[in-house]
Amino acid sequence: MAEATQDQTPTYVEKGKAFDRDMNYIPDRITKDGRTPEHGPTDVQLWPVEPGRYRLVAAKACPWANRSIIVRNLLGLEDVISLGMPGPTHDRRSWTFDLDPGGRDPVLGIERLQEAYFKRFPDYPRGITVPAIVEESTGQVVTNDFPWITHDLFHEWRDFHKEGAPDLWPAHLREEMDAVNKRVFTEVNNGVYRCGFAGSQEAYDAAYDRLFTALDWLEERLADRRYLMGDALTEADVRLFTTLARFDAVYHGHFKCNRNKLTEMPVLWGYARDLYQTPGFGETIDFDRIKAHYYVVHTDINPSGIIPKGPEPEVWLQPHGRG
Missing domain, CATH: 3.40.30.10 (Glutaredoxin)
Structure with missing residues (x-):
């Protein structure tokens, strides 16, 4: 991340460079x-x-x-x-x-x-x-x-845990789920940021292609199963959902992930609405806060600070047909 003075918002795009997320956290x-x-x-x-x-x-x-x-x-x-x-x-x-x-x-x-x-x-x-x-x-x-x-x-x-809490990490799926989580993180969760914070055309083009290759893979994977790992909800779904929830409101325009909107990918859009309407998910989504964060904080991408009005959140309540 590029430097800024103490009271300024940070800058995220480094000219000529691809985005590289710092994954060094307090590991306790x-x-x-x-x-x-x-x-x-x-x-x-x-x-x-x-x-x-x-x-x-x-x-x-x-x-x-x-x-x-x-x-x-x-x-x-x-x-x-x-x-x-x-x-x-x-x-x-x-x-x-x-x-x-x-x-x-x-x-x-x-x-x-x-x-x-x-x-x-x-x-x-x-x-x-x-x-x-x-x-x-x-x-x-x-x-x-x-x-x-x-x-x-x-x-x-x-x-x-409450009675009936979901098994978010099924032991028999652990190995496959680790692989799915890795691909979702690198190509989708972080992939949208690689598009948005690309500092060169070449870096952006490569990030864009990787992102939509992964989204096409997810569209195909979810065509014959309700959730990423099968018939039951797992943390893999939680990890994907938070990116999908922001896709049309932020990533499609603000991060230039604009081959298509989420609403134009019928399987992923139905899947995302299914999760949104599941207790524990939709009530955590605040589109006004989401848009304010990205469009106000990222001044190097959106120097005007103007926050878009759409899309309308009511579309997330439409029937998803995946029950």
Whole structure:
């Protein structure tokens, strides 16, 4: 990410370069009794699962944070892990709690998420990202490693899942699901950003081709199954949904992902509406916040700051025919 002065919004496009996401996050894990987990990074600080100890800070505007809100809902962890919600826009310094009275998170008492990061790492050198989990008693950030946050909400907090919570990580599908998740992340979740933040025509063209190759693959894969992994909802669906939900409102125009709209891909559009209408999904989507985030924060792509009025959100409530 290119530098900006402290009070400016950041710049995202580096002329002549392809977009390369920084995937270095605070790798700590929250596990049952602080145990060593079977999957993922283990040479990290381990924190114990404990209801009421942690606050998930997640902006509805952000797709990576949105997935954590959905998983928390699906598993019934609302009374176990509290939720703090920053507003949709931010500057280079941090996400801010401008939706809360007085502009402060009511539990953590902070104006900027940056304060929780600096409380633990005074010289934290990277971006202040959401989702982040913060320890309520100390106000210190625990982790912002978004892929493992939702993974661990399922595997490590099982004792506190609601009755009938979905099996988001079926053991017999683990290997195939890891492969599907990898392709969805690299080609779709991050693929739209590679288009939007491309710094050259060549980088954009390559990113565009990769994105739509993957979307065509998904259109074909979902033609004979309701969900990505078969007949049951998994986290693979959560991960894809947050990109699809933003596609026509943001990525099609703002990020130049304009071969076609989501509404013009009949299988993916039906699938996306199916998920949107599933409890735990649609109520986490706020199109006004989503559009405000992208069109206001990305001043190097949209210098006017004008936020488009459409598309109409009511189309997401049309029958999907995938039951």
